Every structure is written in structure tokens, then in C-alpha cells.
Amino acid sequence: xxxxxxxxxxxKGGPDGGDGGDGGDxxxxxxxxxxxxxxxxxxxxxxxxxxxxxxxxQRHGATAQPRELLVPPGTVAEADDGARWxxxxxxxxxxxxxxxxxxxxxxxxANPTRQTPxxxxxxxxxxxxxxxxxxxxxxxxxxxxxxxxxxxxxxxxLTAARPKVGDYPFTTLAPVLGTIEADERQLVLADIxxxxxxxxxxxxxxxxxxxHVERCRVLVHVLDLAPLDGSDPVANHATxxxxxxxxxxxxxxxxxxxxxxxxxLVAPETAADALAEWGARLGLDRGAPDPxxxxxxxxxxETVALVATSAATGAGLDELRAAIVRAAPxxxxxxxxxxxxxxxxxxxxxxxxxxxxxxxxxxxYRVTGVRVERLLARHxxxxxxxQRYVEERLRRMGVIAGLEAxxxxxxxxxxxxxxxxxxxxx
Ligand SMILES: Nc1nc2c(ncn2[C@@H]2O[C@H](COP(=O)(O)OP(=O)(O)OP(=O)(O)O)[C@@H](O)[C@H]2O)c(=O)[nH]1
Ligand SMILES: [Mg+2]
Numbered sequence: 001x002x003x004x005x006x007x008x009x010x011x012k013g014g015p016d017g018g019d020g021g022d023g024g025d026x027x028x029x030x031x032x033x034x035x036x037x038x039x040x041x042x043x044x045x046x047x048x049x050x051x052x053x054x055x056x057x058q059r060h061g062a063t064a065q066p067r068e069l070l071v072p073p074g075t076v077a078e079a080d081d082g083a084r085w086x087x088x089x090x091x092x093x094x095x096x097x098x099x100x101x102x103x104x105x106x107x108x109x110a111n112p113t114r115q116t117p118x119x120x121x122x123x124x125x126x127x128x129x130x131x132x133x134x135x136x137x138x139x140x141x142x143x144x145x146x147x148x149x150x151x152x153x154x155x156x157x158l159t160a161a162r163p164k165v166g167d168y169p170f171t172t173l174a175p176v177l178g179t180i181e182a183d184e185r186q187l188v189l190a191d192i193x194x195x196x197x198x199x200x201x202x203x204x205x206x207x208x209x210x211x212h213v214e215r216c217r218v219l220v221h222v223l224d225l226a227p228l229d230g231s232d233p234v235a236n237h238a239t240x241x242x243x244x245x246x247x248x249x250x251x252x253x254x255x256x257x258x259x260x261x262x263x264x265l266v267a268p269e270t271a272a273d274a275l276a277e278w279g280a281r282l283g284l285d286r287g288a289p290d291p292x293x294x295x296x297x298x299x300x301x302e303t304v305a306l307v308a309t310s311a312a313t314g315a316g317l318d319e320l321r322a323a324i325v326r327a328a329p330x331x332x333x334x335x336x337x338x339x340x341x342x343x344x345x346x347x348x349x350x351x352x353x354x355x356x357x358x359x360x361x362x363x364x365y366r367v368t369g370v371r372v373e374r375l376l377a378r379h380x381x382x383x384x385x386x387q388r389y390v391e392e393r394l395r396r397m398g399v400i401a402g403l404e405a406x407x408x409x410x411x412x413x414x415x416x417x418x419x420x421x422x423x424x425x426x
Contacts, residue, residue, distance in 0.1 A: 001105040002120045003056030015117055016058045017106040023099030023126045024048025024064030028133075030087035034072035037135050048097075051123060054105040061102060066095075074138040074215070080130045088138065088215075096131055100124035103378060109389065119385035121378040137175055139190035140328040141257075142213030144244065145222035146236050147194030150261035152176070153311035154222060155191040158321055163191055167228075170194060175212050182325040189324065190216065197239050200246035210247045213254075218304070218327035219244070220257045220320070225274055225308075226265050234281075253300035257307065257323050258282060264310040275308055282306060298327075355399060357406050364413030364420065365403055372399060373417040381421045391425050400425050 001020070005013025026048050046069055052061030071077075077085045077096060085094035103121030110117055143151040147169030155163050159178025164171050172193045180187040192209040199210070213219060223237055237258075245252040258278065263271040282303040298304050305323035309316035355369025375393055379386040394400050403414065403423075414423040 001054035001056060002118055003106065004116070005057075014115070015106040015110045016056055017120055018054035018056070018058050018060040019104045019108065020054045020102030020121075020123045021051030021061035021063040022102045023051045023123065025066040025095045025099050025126075026097040027066045027068050028075070028077050028085065028087060028094045028096050028131075029068045029070050030073050030075065030090055030092040031070040032073055032090040034070050036072060037075065037133050040069075040133055048099055048126065051099065051102045054102070054120070058105075058107055060105075063102070064099060066099075071133060072135060074136045076134045076136060078132045078134070080132075083129070097127040097129055100126040109385075114385075117385055117389075119379070119383060119389055122380065124374065124377055136215060137177060137188075137190055137212040139177060139188040139213065139216050141180075141187060141218045141220055141324045142190045142192060142216040143220045143222055144192065144195060144213065145240055145261075146224070146227075147171075147196065148228065149194065149222040149224045150311055151191050151194070151222045154220075154259070154261065154309065154317075154320070155189060157311045157314065157317055158324075159189055161191075175209050180321060180324060182321070185330055187325060187328055189220075195240050195243045197243070199243045200248075210244075210251060211249070214249045214251055216254060216328075218255045218257060218324060219251075220259050220324065222259045222261050224262055225260050225271070226262065255298040255327050256301065256303045257305045257320070257327060258303050259316075259320055260306070260308040262310060262312070263308045263315060264312045271308055275306065279306055353397065355397070355402070357399075357402050359406075360413075360415055362413065364415055365406060365408055366415045367399055367403070368416075371397065376416045376419055381419055387421070388426075391423065394423075395425060 001017030003015065003017040005016045007013055026046055046067055048067035049064040051064050054061045071087060073088055073090060075087045077087070077094060079096065083096075085096065087094060101124050103123045106117045106120045109119050143155060145151050148167070148171075152163040152165050152172050155161050155176060155178045156165065159180055161176055161178030163176040163178075170193060172191060174193070176191045178189050178191070180189055190213060192212060195210075221237070221240060223233055225233055227233070227236065241252070260271070260274055260278065263274075266274070284303060284306050304327050307316050307320045307323055309320050311317075352370035355367055355372045358366050358368075360366050372394070375390060379390050381387055381390065391400075400423075408414075408423075410424045411422060413420050
């Protein structure tokens with residue numbers, strides 16, 4: 001605001017134009033009451049409000065409220081310029097586009113030699129960027145295994161979820177979550193589509209969903225003891241383990257529970273033999289741990305439990321549930337809301353006062369540089385006071401000296417961020 005104080009008995013009121021308020025930030029906020037990103041499906045623009053205008057009487061404009069985009073925990077926001085934020089804890093906030101700073105009013109330009117400044121800054125444009133929002137499920141435990149191993153059947157028995165179950169591979173096409181109720185707390189169990197050899201390279205469906213189990217604390221490897229296709233459980237176990245390793249991202253380091261499924265389909269002696277055989281193969285002795293010993297955290301990728309289950313008869317389900325609860329201990333309560341900073345450094349104008357000078361085709365001079373260009377964005381060069389102010393600043397930034405060294409003479413044209421003006425420094 002350019003304004004001067006006018007009062008009946010004050011003959012020469014001073015400048016009193018207030019500053020403009022800052023534009024609002026666009027902020028992505030982690031909100032546990034959100035379940036998905038469907039409200040963003042249609043894409044669109046999310047814009048925060050402008051800052052308020054400064055007014056006379058030294059009244060500053062209001063800073064605009066941030067525009068909040070509410071997303072569920074597990075959302076990853078990735079910008080086209082490489083910035084990336086991960087929102088996992090309720091209340092986390094990520095400023096994905098900062099509002100532009102408000103301009104100073106003419107009051108701010110008054111000094112002993114400039115007592116009637118008819119100049120005010122323009123507010124700067126806010127940041128803008130394209131963001132891709134992706135949701136990763138946040139489950140405590142994940143069911144992995146070959147197609148048809150019986151994963152969805154187990155989810156259906158352990159939780160209230162009712163996933164589709166079919167006697168053919170790839171019944172599950174997208175991840176399904178269920179909640180295990182365990183003494184005073186809930187655990188989320190994820191069922192993902194079956195993995196096949198080459199999944200990490202895109203074979204089958206599972207690879208797309210492996211990312212969803214990256215954040216789990218334990219994986220339940222479901223192994224069919226008598227697969228319909230007659231394949232060998234030992235080879236099948238190795239195939240899934242290899243895919244977990246190939247996927248990377250620490251997946252292979254998660255503790256495992258190996259679950260021998262569908263034991264109602266084999267004779268009880270065969271089931272008992274299989275348990276003993278797999279216990280030896282996985283280095284598990286099935287005896288209870290010595291209660292006198294401190295429980296040790298599992299080694300990376302260690303198999304911490306082996307259970308035999310039947311989704312048909314219910315055998316082993318309590319044991320499996322207990323093993324999952326044990327392997328995924330209660331987490332510390334979420335810390336106080338905090339701001340997540342981008343994982344990659346975001347380039348932000350501010351510190352850069354370097355500039356470059358080049359000749360234009362029409363015989364003038366073009367000056368480029370972050371601070372110089374920002375200065376021009378701030379001022380209206382058709383305003384004489386603003387022009388003088390900009391000249392003064394250019395001189396202090398060394399731009400005039402640089403121009404003179406390049407052959408500039410007073411009165412030559414200078415172009416900065418698209419504005420051409422005659423520079424005649426006094
Ligand atoms: N008899 C018996 N059949 C089972 C058991 N568990 C699963 N099945 C059957 O095995 C077939 C596959 O079960 P699902 O739970 O769909 O297997 P999945 O691992 O989720 O399979 P995908 O989603 O295709 O990867 C279905 O026909 C189930 O009825 C079990 O404990 N006993
Ligand atoms: Mg399934």
C-alpha cells in the first residue's frame with residue numbers, strides 16, 4: 001500500500017502504507033480419519049488464498065490461511081521436481097508449495113532522504129508444482145506366498161475382512177486389509193496378491209503390491225503343503241523368498257512366520273512330519289524359549305515362528321494369531337505432530353545473489369539471476385520512485401558496475417525477467 005497520513009492538524013503526514021500479507025501455503029496433512037485418496041482421483045488444482053492487501057494507517061494485510069489437503073497415513077507425495085514427502089504419523093504436515101511473500105508498504109521505504117516514498121513492493125508469486133500422491137498401506141503384518149496358497153482364507157479367519165477366496169491362482173487382485181483384535185490393541189494384517197517367480201521384474205501381479213508390505217513389521221509366509229499343481233513346497237518356499245530379496249527395500253530383512261496351510265488336506269502324521277522337517281530346515285527348535293533368558297530381537301530375515309494351520313477346520317489359527325501379535329509388538333504412541341521436510345533438497349530462491357550479464361540482439365543488456373529477477377518482480381518500473389529504488393538496489397548488488405564493465409552507458413536499455421527499461425543511474 002502507498003498511503004500518506006492525513007489529519008486535520010498535521011500538515012505533512014508521513015507515509016503509512018502497510019505491508020501486504022503473505023500468501024497461504026499448500027500443506028499436505030496426515031489425517032488418520034482418511035482411508036484413501038479417492039477425493040484426489042479427478043486431479044485438479046489446489047490453491048491457497050492470497051495474502052490480504054496492506055492498508056493505510058500502517059495496517060498490514062493478513063497472512064492467508066494454509067490450504068490443507070488431508071491424506072491418510074502412508075501417503076507419499078512426490079513432486080515433478082524430485083521433492084518427496086512421506087506422511088506416516090497422524091498430524092504430520094508437509095508444506096508442498098509455499099505462499100509468496102507479501103510486499104512491503106511505502107512506510108517501509110521511508111528514510112531520511114526519502115521522506116515521501118510513492119513506492120510499495122508487489123507481493124511475490126507463490127510456489128507451484130505438480131504432485132503425485134500415492135498411498136502405501138500401513139499394515140503391521142503381511143501375508144505373502146504363491147498364488148492359491150491360502151492367504152485370503154487365513155485373512156478371512158483371523159479378521160473380520162471377507163476377501164474373495166477362489167480355487168484358482170490370482171483370486172486376489174488388490175491388497176485387502178483386516179484387523180486382528182489383540183488384548184487392547186489392533187493389528188492390521190494385509191493380504192496381497194500371490195507372488196510368482198519373476199514378480200520383482202513385473203511377472204504376475206504381486207510385485208506391484210510388494211511395496212505395500214515394506215512397512216510391515218513381520219511377514220507371514222503362507223506355504224501350501226499339498227499344492228494342487230503338485231509343485232514342491234521346498235522349491236515354492238525358495239521362490240517366494242527369492243522374490244522378497246530381489247524386491248529389495250529391506251523386505252527380506254523382516255522377521256518371518258512360516259505358516260504351513262491347509263493341513264486338513266494331509267493326514268495328521270504327514271502334518272506332524274512336515275512340522276518337524278520344516279522346523280529343522282528353518283533352524284527352529286519348537287521348544288518354548290527359556291523364560292530366564294532375555295528375549296533377543298530377531299536377526300534380519302529370521303523365521304521367528306512356524307505354525308501349521310487350516311482355514312477349513314480352524315486348527316492352528318490361535319497359534320498363528322498369537323505369533324503375529326508377538327512378532328509385531330506395540331509401537332510407541334505417535335510423537336507430537338511435526339513437519340515433515342522433503343527428503344530431497346528443494347531448490348528455493350533466496351541465497352543466490354549471483355547474476356549474469358549478456359548483450360541482447362537490439363544492443364541492450366540482459367541481466368539474469370535469482371535476486372535481480374526477484375527485485376524486478378517486486379516493483380513496477382513505470383513508477384518513478386520504484387525505478388529509483390531499483391537502481392539503488394542494483395548499484396548495491398554490483399549490477400551497475402558489472403554493466404559498466406560490459407560496456408553499458410547511461411541511457412542504454414536493460415532487460416530483466418522480460419521487462420525492458422532505460423537505465424539512467426544518476
Ligand atoms: N481344505 C482347505 N482348503 C483351503 C484352505 N485354505 C484355503 N483353501 C482353498 O484354497 C484355495 C485358495 O485359497 P485362497 O485363500 O483364495 O488363496 P490365496 O493365497 O489368497 O490365492 P491368490 O489370491 O490367488 O493368491 C481356495 O479354493 C480355498 O478354499 C484350508 O485350510 N483347507
Ligand atoms: Mg487371495
